[in-house]
Amino acid sequence: MKKNFTxxxxxVVRAIPRGKVLTYKEVATRAGNPGAFRAVGNxxxxxxxxxIPCHRVVRSxxxxxxxNRGAKMKTKKLKQxxxxx
DNA sequence: CATTTGACGCCAA
DNA sequence: TTTGGCGCCAAAT
Numbered sequence: 001m002k003k004n005f006t007x008x009x010x011x012v013v014r015a016i017p018r019g020k021v022l023t024y025k026e027v028a029t030r031a032g033n034p035g036a037f038r039a040v041g042n043x044x045x046x047x048x049x050x051x052i053p054c055h056r057v058v059r060s061x062x063x064x065x066x067x068n069r070g071a072k073m074k075t076k077k078l079k080q081x082x083x084x085x
Numbered sequence: 086c087a088t089t090t091g092a093c094g095c096c097a098a
Numbered sequence: 099t100t101t102g103g104c105g106c107c108a109a110a111t
Binding site: 005006028033035037038039040041043047048082 | 099105106107108109
Binding site: 023024025028035036037039040041042043044045046048057059060061063064065066067068074 | 089091092093
């Protein structure tokens with residue numbers, strides 16, 4: 001099954017275990033395009049699915065970035081899960 | 086089909 | 099060390 005970059009991003013993000021966080025660049029690299037970190041955020045933003053814990057995807061700067069439900073809640077959820085940024 | 090946007094990352098000053 | 103600017107890819111309009 002040939003997965004496109006977008007599909008890979010979904011799969012990678014969905015595979016993030018609780019209490020763990022990945023950077024956009026890490027997700028992009030796992031998806032097969034180390035330089036498409038921009039597209040990763042774009043895809044998640046335009047395709048927010050409840051099955052995808054996008055709140056576990058953070059920036060490389062240590063910031064949580066944005067979130068459809070509110071970046072504030074995203075950070076809160078991460079802390080609640082025990083994720084270390 | 087071409088252009089703009091976007092939840093970013095890295096380099097230079 | 100911190101701030102600013104530039105570059106990248108994919109999707110949406």
